[in-house]
Amino acid sequence: MHKIFGKKSKSKDNIADYTQNSTQNDLPRPAAETNSVPETNGTSKQQPPVVQKNDTPPQPPRPKLVFHCQQAHGSPTGIISGFTNVKELYQKIADCYDMPVSEILFCTLNTHKVDMSRLLGGQIGLEDFIFAHVRGQPKECEVTKSEDALGLTITDNGAGYAFIKRIKENSIMDKCPLVSLGDHIEKIDGKSLVGCRHFEVAKMLKEIQKGTTFTIRVVEPMKSGFSFVEQKQSKKGSSSIGSGKQTLRLRSTGPATVEDVDDSSDLAIDKINGLLESFMGINDTELAQQIWDMGSKLDNPSDFAMAIDKSEIKDFGFADDFVFDLWGAISDAKSGRLNKSEVKEFSEQF
Numbered sequence: 001m002h003k004i005f006g007k008k009s010k011s012k013d014n015i016a017d018y019t020q021n022s023t024q025n026d027l028p029r030p031a032a033e034t035n036s037v038p039e040t041n042g043t044s045k046q047q048p049p050v051v052q053k054n055d056t057p058p059q060p061p062r063p064k065l066v067f068h069c070q071q072a073h074g075s076p077t078g079i080i081s082g083f084t085n086v087k088e089l090y091q092k093i094a095d096c097y098d099m100p101v102s103e104i105l106f107c108t109l110n111t112h113k114v115d116m117s118r119l120l121g122g123q124i125g126l127e128d129f130i131f132a133h134v135r136g137q138p139k140e141c142e143v144t145k146s147e148d149a150l151g152l153t154i155t156d157n158g159a160g161y162a163f164i165k166r167i168k169e170n171s172i173m174d175k176c177p178l179v180s181l182g183d184h185i186e187k188i189d190g191k192s193l194v195g196c197r198h199f200e201v202a203k204m205l206k207e208i209q210k211g212t213t214f215t216i217r218v219v220e221p222m223k224s225g226f227s228f229v230e231q232k233q234s235k236k237g238s239s240s241i242g243s244g245k246q247t248l249r250l251r252s253t254g255p256a257t258v259e260d261v262d263d264s265s266d267l268a269i270d271k272i273n274g275l276l277e278s279f280m281g282i283n284d285t286e287l288a289q290q291i292w293d294m295g296s297k298l299d300n301p302s303d304f305a306m307a308i309d310k311s312e313i314k315d316f317g318f319a320d321d322f323v324f325d326l327w328g329a330i331s332d333a334k335s336g337r338l339n340k341s342e343v344k345e346f347s348e349q350f
Contacts, residue, residue, distance in 0.1 A: 069130040086158035114182035121285030136222035183218035268333030295330035
């Protein structure tokens with residue numbers, strides 16, 4: 001049986017019931033105190049007595065959200081709570097297992113496998129089980145960029161590690177046996193990429209000239225030496241958040257909130273994420289969510305472009321044509337023209 005980490009919340013036992021004795025109602029009541037009003041000489045108006053309203057009873061505290069987690073290669077089950085963004089989540093997991101937070105590469109939901117379709121992004125289902133993938137074996141190899149595109153899609157964990165989410169079939173990187181899905185790209189030609197965002201890593205790889213040979217150092221997630229890792233029995237292992245369920249929405253700024261799942265919103269975010277992958281070679285559900293939240297409140301592409309220029313998204317340097325394509329996806333989703341058949345995979349461009 002796995003050990004459970006985390007402190008149990010204390011419960012209040014033996015709560016006494018207070019009742020009034022019926023005989024006490026027959027006792028004489030003390031005279032009610034009256035507010036004394038000072039006499040005036042007629043030069044000022046008499047102030048009415050102040051009526052004090054009864055204080056409303058205090059509202060019960062909101063329930064504390066608790067999530068279960070394990071290390072993906074095998075560990076006891078941990079209990080974590082009290083986080084509002086991905087960085088805080090990683091720190092809670094690190095504290096739970098008494099390890100440096102820098103050891104965590106990424107997390108998956110409801111599976112201990114390196115399944116890029118189940119990456120933890122900006123939302124966590126309230127019943128999701130979290131698996132933390134930690135640093136494993138470093139690998140280094142030389143790659144010759146014989147074609148314009150390497151065939152990679154890069155994402156990041158929101159806490160300083162960019163890693164490989166997808167490798168295009170028959171691409172240059174697909175033919176490199178040492179590079180795998182989930183590998184953290186640690187260095188390129190000796191330059192550390194720790195702390196870089198996915199778009200920075202993607203840009204660096206894209207700018208490598210055709211015909212150039214470069215050295216890439218990656219770190220794979222630690223693999224388990226056994227196949228069983230206990231999960232909660234109620235889990236169905238769905239790769240997506242179930243329809244009709246609530247999720248915890250994580251934000252880079254501001255508190256986390258519990259929200260109902262919106263299928264039309266999910267379709268729009270998937271479409272936007274596909275555009276990000278097609279044009280920039282990155283995959284970022286949180287960024288796609290941020291773009292959707294911004295555009296869904298606006299009425300025309302001009303206001304949308306101005307809103308991007310005034311936000312932190314401007315740092316990505318989106319071209320005007322790309323902004324227009326983003327607005328097209330947002331407009332289709334708002335009008336109900338977007339369906340699952342239109343949300344498809346895109347070819348990597350670097």
